[in-house]
Amino acid sequence: MNKEKVIEIQNLTKRYPNGRGIEDINLDIYKGDIFGFLGPNGAGKTTAMKIMTGLVRPDQGDVKIFGASITEDYEKAMASVGCIIEIAESYPYLTAYENLRQAARYSPQVDRKRIEEVLELTGIHKFINEKPQKFSLGMKQRLGLAGAILNHPKIVILDEPLNGLDVEGMIDIRNLIKSMAENEGTTFFISSHLIHDVELTCDRIGVIYNGRMLNVESTENILKDYATLENYFVSEVERNGRVPNYAD
Amino acid sequence: MAVFRITLINELEKLYRKKKVFVAVILSLAVVVIGQLGVLGVRTGFGIRGTGNAEFSILVLSVVVNSILPLFIALVTIDSFSGEFSHNTMKITLTRPVSRFKIFLAKITAITLFILTILFLLLILSLITGFIFNVNSASAKDIFKIILAYGVSVLPQFILALGIVLFANLFKSGVSVFFISVLAYLGFQVLGLFFTQYANLLITTQLSWYTLWLSETFPVLKILRLFLLMVGYGIMLFTAGFYFFDKKEF
Numbered sequence: 001m002n003k004e005k006v007i008e009i010q011n012l013t014k015r016y017p018n019g020r021g022i023e024d025i026n027l028d029i030y031k032g033d034i035f036g037f038l039g040p041n042g043a044g045k046t047t048a049m050k051i052m053t054g055l056v057r058p059d060q061g062d063v064k065i066f067g068a069s070i071t072e073d074y075e076k077a078m079a080s081v082g083c084i085i086e087i088a089e090s091y092p093y094l095t096a097y098e099n100l101r102q103a104a105r106y107s108p109q110v111d112r113k114r115i116e117e118v119l120e121l122t123g124i125h126k127f128i129n130e131k132p133q134k135f136s137l138g139m140k141q142r143l144g145l146a147g148a149i150l151n152h153p154k155i156v157i158l159d160e161p162l163n164g165l166d167v168e169g170m171i172d173i174r175n176l177i178k179s180m181a182e183n184e185g186t187t188f189f190i191s192s193h194l195i196h197d198v199e200l201t202c203d204r205i206g207v208i209y210n211g212r213m214l215n216v217e218s219t220e221n222i223l224k225d226y227a228t229l230e231n232y233f234v235s236e237v238e239r240n241g242r243v244p245n246y247a248d
Numbered sequence: 249m250a251v252f253r254i255t256l257i258n259e260l261e262k263l264y265r266k267k268k269v270f271v272a273v274i275l276s277l278a279v280v281v282i283g284q285l286g287v288l289g290v291r292t293g294f295g296i297r298g299t300g301n302a303e304f305s306i307l308v309l310s311v312v313v314n315s316i317l318p319l320f321i322a323l324v325t326i327d328s329f330s331g332e333f334s335h336n337t338m339k340i341t342l343t344r345p346v347s348r349f350k351i352f353l354a355k356i357t358a359i360t361l362f363i364l365t366i367l368f369l370l371l372i373l374s375l376i377t378g379f380i381f382n383v384n385s386a387s388a389k390d391i392f393k394i395i396l397a398y399g400v401s402v403l404p405q406f407i408l409a410l411g412i413v414l415f416a417n418l419f420k421s422g423v424s425v426f427f428i429s430v431l432a433y434l435g436f437q438v439l440g441l442f443f444t445q446y447a448n449l450l451i452t453t454q455l456s457w458y459t460l461w462l463s464e465t466f467p468v469l470k471i472l473r474l475f476l477l478m479v480g481y482g483i484m485l486f487t488a489g490f491y492f493f494d495k496k497e498f
Contacts, residue, residue: 050497050498053342053343054342054343055339055342055343055497055498056497056498057495057497074345074347074348075251075345075346075347076345078343078344078345079345081343081345083343085339085343086336086339087336089335089336089337089339089340090337090340091262091337091340092335093262093265093266093267094261094262094265098261098265102258102261102262102340103340103344105254105257105258106251106254106344106345106346147340
């Protein structure tokens with residue numbers, strides 16, 4: 001593969017006092033990838049993504065974004081990154097426009113036109129002058145996504161980006177992600193529990209279980225051997241010790 | 249520097265868009281009006297002069313620096329730190345391309361600008377009402393002293409804010425931080441009463457250090473000693489506050 005490596009995760013380890021966390025994660029993400037990060041609840045997806053965005057410090061290891069260490073050169077590492085971690089947050093006392101303007105100030109090329117454009121792309125332009133305290137969860141999520149893509153980031157890290165979205169919203173966001181990856185070469189690192197949506201959106205899949213990376217494979221190769229991504233996921237988890245009982 | 253400037257602008261925008269800050273400004277200015285009404289009442293009711301226009305500004309300052317200003321500083325500081333921790337909005341700032349040190353510095357600068365704004369508005373309003381309602385005219389020297397008193401009052405209020413910043417980074421709940429700050433403030437006031445020989449070491453006593461700047465025999469050494477003490481406290485509180493802010497995980 002000759003693609004440019006944009007994210008390097010090296011020996012990433014973080015242990016919480018309750019025994020949860022991640023252990024020795026190694027992963028490379030390449031330019032234009034739409035990487036799906038799959039794992040059951042508590043597997044360590046959010047922990048890994050929080051370390052990738054500097055919200056949590058690793059016990060060991062490092063994350064490099066375009067060669068810049070997230071622990072040592074944070075500003076450079078995050079210069080081309082947009083993200084949503086856990087829930088898309090916004091300031092309830094600022095309007096949607098003002099919320100985005102806060103992010104826009106970090107990029108001189110982002111003007112009012114671009115803010116309006118991302119609000120249009122995420123389908124909430126008509127609420128531009130409203131405060132998010134009146135927004136539904138889906139609308140807040142759309143505003144968070146608008147903020148994440150506002151500055152034309154080269155990498156977008158999204159933790160459960162489809163939370164609270166209706167079917168139409170999911171399709172819109174999926175199309176937006178695919179179009180940005182195809183037309184702008186944006187790299188996406190996405191975690192989601194909606195396995196079918198990951199199958200439709202992502203072109204590479206990494207499975208994390210009990211804090212360890214089990215496997216990384218292209219969606220194309222996975223679907224050659226398995227009928228669905230869900231079958232692959234169950235098989236990977238089973239091979240590594242446990243069959244999740246989704247019926248419970 | 250550009251990144252710090254942007255972060256500061258964002259912090260200031262967040263600060264002035266909150267109703268709390270607006271209410272703080274209005275209430276601070278109300279002190280001047282209430283104070284002036286009180287002086288007029290005393291003058292007309294009892295025939296006592298009350299204050300002249302120069303003394304009125306200092307009277308306002310003496311009330312404000314020991315009561316409502318520390319209270320508003322606590323509210324604004326807690327909102328800027330604990331409020332953002334508990335509402336998870338701190339994540340928004342932290343995931344932008346700006347280091348934690350610059351975020352911390354921008355927040356503290358915004359709080360300092362809030363203190364400066366309140367003191368500046370109080371100074372202007374108290375001077376204007378003093379000139380309008382109080383017959384005794386103030387000399388240029390008096391006005392210079394008033395401006396000096398308001399100016400030097402920024403430092404102890406800033407140190408107080410740094411103390412509250414430290415609490416806000418140590419304790420999770422904003423309510424806890426508020427009550428601990430109030431208890432610490434009252435505790436220091438009581439200590440100052442019982443141990444008068446050590447009172448100058450306490451920040452609550454230092455809040456009134458502007459009085460030293462007003463005395464006719466300018467106590468240079470005492471002012472210098474207090475200044476160095478406050479700078480020392482400031483450095484320690486800033487360092488400790490940043491240490492805990494930097495270690496925080498979200």
